[in-house]
Amino acid sequence: MLTQDFETAWDTYLRAGPWFPAPPPPVTPRRVAGLAEVLETEDIAAVVLDAYGVLHTGSEALPGAREAIADVRRRGLRLCVLTNDVTHEPAGVAAGLHRRGLDIRPDEVVSGRDLLPEALAAVGDGAGWGVIAIHPRDIAARFPALRIVEDLTAHPPSAWDDLQGFVLVDCFHWTPDDLDVFRAILRRCPRPLIIPNPDVACPYDGEITLEPGALGLAAVRDHGVDVHFLGKPFPALYGRLKDRFPDVAAERLLMVGDSPHTDILGARGGGLRCLFVESGLLAGQDSLARFAESDLWPDYLAAGV
Missing domain, CATH: 3.40.50.1000 (HAD superfamily/HAD-like)
Incomplete structure (x- = not known):
């Protein structure tokens, strides 16, 4: 985290x-x-x-x-x-809310993930794009044109040069080394991002997390890439x-x-x-x-x- x-x-x-x-x-x-x-x-x-x-x-x-x-x-x-x-x-x-004792039904939840089909349809259903997520296979199963991007620190930044863009779903599972590699990937070859979660930060068990919105804003400022934010x-x-x-x-x-x-x-x-x-x-x-x-x-x- x-x-x-x-x-x-x-x-x-x-x-x-x-x-x-x-x-x-x-x-x-x-x-x-x-x-x-x-x-x-x-x-x-x-x-x-x-x-x-x-x-x-x-x-x-x-x-x-x-x-x-x-x-x-x-x-x-x-x-x-x-x-x-x-x-x-x-x-x-x-x-997850039910596990915390909160009475919320699935049909009562709306999130930026609901807008992902339209966002991917605008870029050829994600053909040539990569997805970064804690559970990437769930998303790749629904959008098979996406390529799963994982184990960032196990590959050089050049390993992802062929991708046209990234769907950055979450980064909760990252270490500081993962963050460094992601920044190196964008420095090497700036590409557009689709970010369903525009949050910069989130309160989590006494900490303030770094969220995808912060990475997207940095990418816009530092590299001029096009970022499509989907959520609040x-x-x-x-x-x-x-x-x-x-x-x-x-x-x-x-x-x-x-x-x-x-x-x-x-x-x-x-x-x-x-x-x-x-x-x-x-x-x-x-x-x-x-x-x-x-x-x-x-x-x-x-x-x-």
Whole structure:
């Protein structure tokens, strides 16, 4: 697992403006006790939950997460998990949440991985492309034109010269040596990337991980490559979310998230309302100061869900 300190991750996000969607107009956040208070006082038809930082930060469910899901169901509201966790298909994400005691169905999960078929169709179904993932064979079985790229440190960077581009699904399994080799591959021959997970960082069991979004932004800055981001905060995924609720106006959808540059930016940019929880990426930070630095402001602010 590759990790980084908060300030490094935050600086990467702050410098991502030219490649991320434009920020929505600022609002003044209302401090609330949690999700239930918003649902009691506002006209919300469906609740959209982030996973990491909202429901859990790795091994265990966060306090109140199980109860919040049960409360949404008790109120008869619709529910969706919108996540940049793309290691597994939505059914696998739901299974992981169930292992943590969280009642989420596979059909309630939407992720950047859902957009991969369209992205690959635009590049000849991935012919001549390589896929980098913890579980690459799952993806190669669905997209057989892709070539599996693994054991990076066992090969020289030239071993991948024939590939036209890379689908970078995740890098959680990498060591620092793997990262060095990947950077050497792009230095040697810059090529486009498809990245289903645009996260720069993720809170995980007390650490902050280095995520594919950080590598994609570095590739754009350092090598000028074309990077196609699929997940939050980019509009296509929020469009897919809205397709799940065609009868619900965007302002009646409430996104609950923990990252300004994915959850606030993507949700409010798409017309949704946003409840920001301080249990994830900004845990221990001055949230209002970070909102001011990023010029990204949620509608509501709470310590946790």
